Amino acid sequence: xxxxxxxxxxxxxxxxxxxxxxxxxxxxxxxxxxxxxxxxxxxxxxxxxxxxxxxxxxxxxxxxxxxxxxxxxxxxxxxxxxxxxxxxxxxxxxxxxxxxxxxxxxxxxxxxxxxxxxxxxxxxxxxxxxxxxxxxxxxxxxxxxxxxxxxxxxxxxxxxxxxxxxxxxxxxxxxxxxxxxxxxxxxxxxxxxxxxxxxxxxxxxxxxxxxxxxxxxxxxxxxxxxxxxxxxxxxxxxxxxxxxxxxxxxxxxxxxxxxxxxxxxxxxxxxxxxxxxxxxxxxxxxxxxxxxxxxxxxxxxxxxxxxxxxxxxxxxxxxxxxxxxxxxxxxxxxxxxxxxxxxxxxxxxxxxxxxxxxxxxxxxxxxxxxxxxxxxxxxxxxxxxxxxxxxxxxx
Numbered sequence: 079x080x081x082x083x084x085x086x087x088x089x090x091x092x093x094x095x096x097x098x099x100x101x102x103x104x105x106x107x108x109x110x111x112x113x114x115x116x117x118x119x120x121x122x123x124x125x126x127x128x129x130x131x132x133x134x135x136x137x138x139x140x141x142x143x144x145x146x147x148x149x150x151x152x153x154x155x156x157x158x159x160x161x162x163x164x165x166x167x168x169x170x171x172x173x174x175x176x177x178x179x180x181x182x183x184x185x186x187x188x189x190x191x192x193x194x195x196x197x198x199x200x201x202x203x204x205x206x207x208x209x210x211x212x213x214x215x216x217x218x219x220x221x222x223x224x225x226x227x228x229x230x231x232x233x234x235x236x237x238x239x240x241x242x243x244x245x246x247x248x249x250x251x252x253x254x255x256x257x258x259x260x261x262x263x264x265x266x267x268x269x270x271x272x273x274x275x276x277x278x279x280x281x282x283x284x285x286x287x288x289x290x291x292x293x294x295x296x297x298x299x300x301x302x303x304x305x306x307x308x309x310x311x312x313x314x315x316x317x318x319x320x321x322x323x324x325x326x327x328x329x330x331x332x333x334x335x336x337x338x339x340x341x342x343x344x345x346x347x348x349x350x351x352x353x354x355x356x357x358x359x360x361x362x363x364x365x366x367x368x369x370x371x372x373x374x375x376x377x378x379x380x381x382x383x384x385x386x387x388x389x390x391x392x393x394x395x396x397x398x399x400x401x402x403x404x405x406x407x408x409x410x411x412x413x414x415x416x417x418x419x420x421x422x423x424x425x426x427x428x429x430x431x432x433x434x435x436x437x438x439x440x441x442x443x444x445x446x447x448x449x450x451x452x453x454x455x456x457x458x459x460x461x462x463x464x465x466x467x468x469x470x471x472x473x
Contacts, residue, residue: 079310087128089270089325093121096277107284112156113277119149121275127266136185143181143198146269150205153276157209157225160283161216170205177201195265195283199236206233221283228279232272239265244445299370301348302355304362310369314379315428317366325387326380327431329439330358330395333447335374342407350374350413353402361395377435383422389452392417396450416442419452 097117104110123145126138153172158165177197210229217223243261297309305313317325332338332350339347355370358378362368366381378395380388399415400436418439422431442451 087125089095089266090121090125090128090381093117093124095272096273097121097388099281100277102312103284107287108162109156109158109160110284112152112159113280116149116152116156117273117277119145119152120269123172124266135234136182139185139194140178140182142203143194144178147177147198147201147205150202154205154209154212154288157229158212161212162213162223166208170208173201173204180416192246195261196240196244199240199265203233203236206230216297219286221279221286224279225276225283228272228276232276254429276363299355301351302376303352303359304355304376305367305369307369307371310367310371310377310379311428312370313367314422314431316420317381319377324382324384325422326383326385326391327420327422327435328380328388328392328395329371329432329435330354330376330378330392331439331443332374333414333416338408338411338413342411346407347374348421349404349408353404354399354413354415357393357398357402359399361391361438365391379422385419385452388421389417392419392450392452398447400448416447417450418442419450 094117097114098116099114100110101114104112104114107167122144126142126145126181129138151174154170155165170396177200180197181194184190184197206229210226210233213222213226213229217226246261297305297312299306304310304409314327332354335347335350338350351370351374354376355368358376359367362378365383366379368376368378380391380392383391395414396417400412402413404411404413416439418435418437418441420431420434438451445451
């Protein structure tokens with residue numbers, strides 16, 4: 079085997095190695111399996127190109143074309159899976175079929191390599207553009223923008239190559255001399271360069287996704303689905319320690335939670351924690367963010383609210399919680415909570431805001447529970463026997 083042959087085989091071997099990496103990662107990574115298949119098909123395509131065509135030139139060329147087209151289809155499908163978008167497999171297969179028909183007619187009836195190459199590269203460009211559309215609207219992360227730019231760059235490059243190739247004034251290439259032409263080397267080099275660059279960027283994206291998942295899991299309470307104390311504290315610090323930020327911190331403690339556990343079992347207690355977490359999550363979607371501070375204590379930060387507005391939001395949560403119809407084993411039981419509200423002043427520390435809200439929460443418990451007490455004014459919502467509820471203000 080010559081040095082040229084060794085060099086030629088390095089490309090498919092490198093692509094096969096990349097394929098193996100993506101297939102291993104694909105067990106847990108969205109799109110990983112599709113990308114692994116894409117690189118495996120590309121590796122086979124480049125390996126096939128090493129062998130001479132012989133009497134099977136047209137059939138061999140169409141086979142290679144189909145491998146690269148299906149590789150691009152798999153690449154675009156992996157992008158769709160990563161961004162949780164529909165892959166549109168039927169439309170993709172139609173693009174592959176149409177491209178191969180045009181390429182086959184060009185070779186069999188006209189022995190026109192330029193037409194064949196232009197058809198295949200146009201099909202590949204269509205898959206690159208489709209991949210870009212799957213990413214549109216989710217470009218907040220730099221690595222996603224890099225993938226988007228790569229897809230657009232590939233499509234633009236392929237279409238520009240087509241124009242340049244078709245306008246080339248040199249004699250038209252046939253299958254017999256295509257393999258040795260500078261155009262073949264140029265196109266293959268471009269494909270390899272993009273493949274390696276995409277693999278590098280995709281692997282970075284996978285690594286950053288793993289870091290993000292670890293960060294989220296380390297800051298999330300599994301039972302309630304909200305931020306845990308660490309995650310809530312970090313977000314509150316980020317919000318209040320910016321000079322322009324303001325809001326209200328609401329601390330929430332489930333009333334008589336130990337009695338609920340003792341009388342109905344720990345499964346019932348877990349149900350209360352999960353249910354209140356879901357309720358606060360709904361409020362947090364439009365108000366700010368919420369977290370479980372530990373045990374039966376929760377917190378919600380109301381963005382842009384003063385103490386009075388924070389107390390009003392706390393009263394809404396209080397009434398919503400009282401209106402929950404709990405399933406077994408809590409059927410017929412009304413769960414209530416106590417609320418302490420404090421303004422989270424711009425630039426102040428988390429500890430300071432938390433301490434003032436916690437003082438109000440303690441006052442709410444001392445006032446008989448099932449009530450809201452705020453810092454700037456005291457708002458007590460009391461539940462009279464036989465009444466739905468009443469709200470009074472005291473100095």
